[in-house]
Amino acid sequence: MSARILAVDDSAENLTLIELYLQDTEFELVTARSAAEGLECVRRQDFDLFLLDVVMPGMDGFELCERLKADPRTREVPVIFLTGQVQPESQKLHAFEIGAVEYLARPIHGDELIARIRVMLRLREAVRSLEAENHAIARELQKATADLTATQSELQDLRRLVEGVGHARATLAWIDPEGRVVRCDDAGRARLAASGMDDADLRFEPLGEWITSGEPVGEVWLEVGGTSRCFALERIEWPAPEPNATLVALRDRTDEFELRRALEARRPRVPGPVEHGEVVEYTMTGCIGHSGAMREVHRMVDRLRNVRTTVLICGETGTGKELVARALHFDGRFKSAPFIPIHCGAISPNIIESELFGHEKGAFTGAERAAVGLFTAADRGTVFLDEISETTPDLQIKLLRVLQFGEVRPVGSTRSKQVDVRFLSATNVDLAERVREREFREDLFHRLNGIMIQLPPLRSRVEDILPIATTLLDKCARKYERGSKVTLSRAAADALEDYPWPGNVRELENVIDSLIALNCSDVVQLEELPIHVQRCEPHDLRRVDPGFGRASMSSDEIPSVPARRGKPDRRRIRDALERFGGDKAKAAKFLGISRATLYRRLSEPS
Numbered sequence: 001m002s003a004r005i006l007a008v009d010d011s012a013e014n015l016t017l018i019e020l021y022l023q024d025t026e027f028e029l030v031t032a033r034s035a036a037e038g039l040e041c042v043r044r045q046d047f048d049l050f051l052l053d054v055v056m057p058g059m060d061g062f063e064l065c066e067r068l069k070a071d072p073r074t075r076e077v078p079v080i081f082l083t084g085q086v087q088p089e090s091q092k093l094h095a096f097e098i099g100a101v102e103y104l105a106r107p108i109h110g111d112e113l114i115a116r117i118r119v120m121l122r123l124r125e126a127v128r129s130l131e132a133e134n135h136a137i138a139r140e141l142q143k144a145t146a147d148l149t150a151t152q153s154e155l156q157d158l159r160r161l162v163e164g165v166g167h168a169r170a171t172l173a174w175i176d177p178e179g180r181v182v183r184c185d186d187a188g189r190a191r192l193a194a195s196g197m198d199d200a201d202l203r204f205e206p207l208g209e210w211i212t213s214g215e216p217v218g219e220v221w222l223e224v225g226g227t228s229r230c231f232a233l234e235r236i237e238w239p240a241p242e243p244n245a246t247l248v249a250l251r252d253r254t255d256e257f258e259l260r261r262a263l264e265a266r267r268p269r270v271p272g273p274v275e276h277g278e279v280v281e282y283t284m285t286g287c288i289g290h291s292g293a294m295r296e297v298h299r300m301v302d303r304l305r306n307v308r309t310t311v312l313i314c315g316e317t318g319t320g321k322e323l324v325a326r327a328l329h330f331d332g333r334f335k336s337a338p339f340i341p342i343h344c345g346a347i348s349p350n351i352i353e354s355e356l357f358g359h360e361k362g363a364f365t366g367a368e369r370a371a372v373g374l375f376t377a378a379d380r381g382t383v384f385l386d387e388i389s390e391t392t393p394d395l396q397i398k399l400l401r402v403l404q405f406g407e408v409r410p411v412g413s414t415r416s417k418q419v420d421v422r423f424l425s426a427t428n429v430d431l432a433e434r435v436r437e438r439e440f441r442e443d444l445f446h447r448l449n450g451i452m453i454q455l456p457p458l459r460s461r462v463e464d465i466l467p468i469a470t471t472l473l474d475k476c477a478r479k480y481e482r483g484s485k486v487t488l489s490r491a492a493a494d495a496l497e498d499y500p501w502p503g504n505v506r507e508l509e510n511v512i513d514s515l516i517a518l519n520c521s522d523v524v525q526l527e528e529l530p531i532h533v534q535r536c537e538p539h540d541l542r543r544v545d546p547g548f549g550r551a552s553m554s555s556d557e558i559p560s561v562p563a564r565r566g567k568p569d570r571r572r573i574r575d576a577l578e579r580f581g582g583d584k585a586k587a588a589k590f591l592g593i594s595r596a597t598l599y600r601r602l603s604e605p606s
Contacts, residue, residue, distance in 0.1 A: 002027075003026070003048035003121055004027070004029075005027050005029050005030070005049045006030050006051070007031050008033075008034070008037070008051070008061070009052075009053040009082070010033055010053065014106075015031045019031070025114055034056065034059070035056055035058065035059035035063065035064040036058065036059060047074070049120060050077060051080050052081055052082070053082060055085055062095065062098060065079050065095070066098050066099075068099075069099040077124075078123075080100065080104065081100050083103075084107075101123075143484075146521060170250065171184065171251075172188065172236070172249055172250075173192070173247075173248055173250060174241060174248075175248050177212050177244055178203065178208045179204045179207040179208030182241070183241060188250075189202065191252070192250075193224075193225070207220065217232070219232050219253070219602075227582050228577050229254040230253045230254045233250060234248070236249055282298055282301070284301050284323065284324065285326070285330065286326070289464030290464070291461035291463050291464050292461075293460060297455060300453050301453070304328055304451065309450060310450040311424050311425075311453060312425050312426070312449045312450070312453070313325060313426040314426070314427055314428075314431075314453070314454050314455065315455030316428055316457050317503065317504065318503045318504030318507060319456070322384065322386060324453060324455065325341070325384040325426065326339070328382070329382040334380075334382070334422070337381035338378045338381030338382070339378075339382045340378040340381065340382070341384040341386060342355075342384065342385055344387050344391050345390035353398065354367075354411050355374060356375055357375060358372045358376055359371050359373075359410050360411065360413045361412075363412025364412070367412070371410075373408060373410060375408045376419055379419045382423075382424060383422070384425070385399075385423065386425075387427060387428070388425040388426065389427045389428075389431060389434055389439075402421070403448070406420060406421070407419075423448070431449070457504055458508065459500040459501050465497050465501075466496065469488065469493075470487075473486045473488075473515075473524075476512055476513050476515075476517075479513075479516070480516050486521075486524060487523055488523070489524060489525050491526035492528070495526055495529055495534055511533060572591065573602060576588075
């Protein structure tokens with residue numbers, strides 16, 4: 001086994017002898033003539049075993065061993081003492097007490113020393129393996145305990161649900177078409193009385209809507225006592241004491257509803273049926289998602305991947321602009337040619353011209369030899385200029401000449417070179433606006449903007465979020481060597497779809513990576529997601545222009561759930577009600593629906 005060993009001895013002869021013993025072995029030997037020099041070696045690099053002399057001037061071997069065992073970096077590294085002097089038995093015992101694994105007296109045969117070193121290294125490797133197994137067992141035990149706790153909690157909820165179904169006491173009340181409670185017993189009236197409402201004039205608009213509908217049974221949410229509660233309704237045929245009044249049995253189902261919702265949220269999300277829409281023959285390598293907006297991107301890349309034309313890729317940060325650039329190059333017939341990505345904001349303005357165009361020997365201080373620029377290196381290939389808006393005006397002029405004539409002039413040279421380079425560029429800002437503000441050359445913009453590919457933000461293609469998240473879960477599980485498959489609970493999946501993702505796919509990838517790194521459950525629960533994702537409140541969200549991502553969005557202007565997902569379901573309506581403390585007007589406004597629609601959606605059968 002390959003290992004690095006540090007030998008510390010004040011005798012040059014002893015160190016030379018150890019070098020001779022180990023010179024043809026698998027071990028790499030580093031030597032030090034004093035304890036202080038040995039500590040300096042430890043500070044610079046890692047070692048797998050220490051060979052220490054006992055008697056040394058200044059700091060002796062025992063003190064050096066104690067220091068090594070006090071350092072977390074070297075605490076577990078085996079220490080073997082080698083001594084040439086006769087020492088009392090107490091010294092040997094002291095060596096083992098402070099952490100040594102062996103205490104050998106010279107002279108010692110080379111084969112014996114090598115054998116003892118190999119034994120100690122094998123023992124250390126065995127200890128490491130055992131510790132890893134123990135850690136894996138502890139992790140499995142922790143997971144099993146968590147699963148057992150979750151199962152027990154679910155069983156308790158199921159027991160409560162079974163015991164509660166059919167046992168909620170019904171309230172009988174005469175209701176008129178306007179939702180007014182005409183007659184009701186005292187217990188029922190107390191149960192229905194809302195805070196601040198005159199008991200003599202109990203009126204509920206949803207009850208009136210249900211009475212008018214003529215349905216025999218139903219379910220509505222009523223604001224009772226300042227909170228929203230779910231009632232199951234049943235129409236009872238009985239002579240009315242007043243004209244147009246209907247006898248209704250109201251049974252409070254709120255606790256049952258919440259229990260069912262909690263049970264449902266804990267279960268893994270089952271993917272819905274795949275909608276077979278338009279077939280896309282070509283899919284960009286590495287791209288996940290076939291929403292309408294992404295299908296258009298796939299089509300554009302398919303048409304351009306075999307054509308050496310200039311393309312401008314626009315989109316917010318994190319939408320995958322480099323992925324598109326790589327697909328344009330590597331998915332086409334020019335994939336064997338060079339592909340050179342250049343982040344225009346990552347190279348110092350002082351050297352970017354030399355990096356791109358190259359330079360002659362002696363062109364500037366430090367230019368000891370001529371260098372080929374990236375444009376020349378990419379001849380007959382592709383250059384990807386990421387964040388092209390970060391270039392300086394001087395560089396923009398030089399880029400324009402390369403685009404127009406294919407000419408590259410190295411720094412310090414009087415001659416130009418012809419290159420055949422395909423230019424792809426990307427930006428997360430509105431270059432047209434930069435041109436109007438005179439921050440970007442108009443002629444260069446028109447050269448770059450021959451064909452534009454606009455990448456949609458993740459929030460506008462919600463149907464792609466879960467496929468991307470599922471792929472990332474598998475990828476990160478492999479990265480962190482997690483043996484079990486990780487899926488999303490329904491509540492967690494809904495939260496990921498509801499969150500607007502200002503950082504787009506890159507932000508989603510960071511969230512998934514952190515979940516796996518923090519040893520999340522095999523079925524990710526809502527509470528394991530970051531708080532800002534749970535609450536759908538991006539903490540650093542700035543308004544992003546639909547085309548480019550200019551900073552101007554406040555968190556109050558986050559697109560509402562229905563704006564991103566269509567018609568809101570009852571779960572989202574309930575979430576909105578909880579978010580606004582049962583205030584239906586605010587919840588309806590947040591959801592983008594009328595209050596009447598909110599009541600109607602809540603009263604619809606599950």
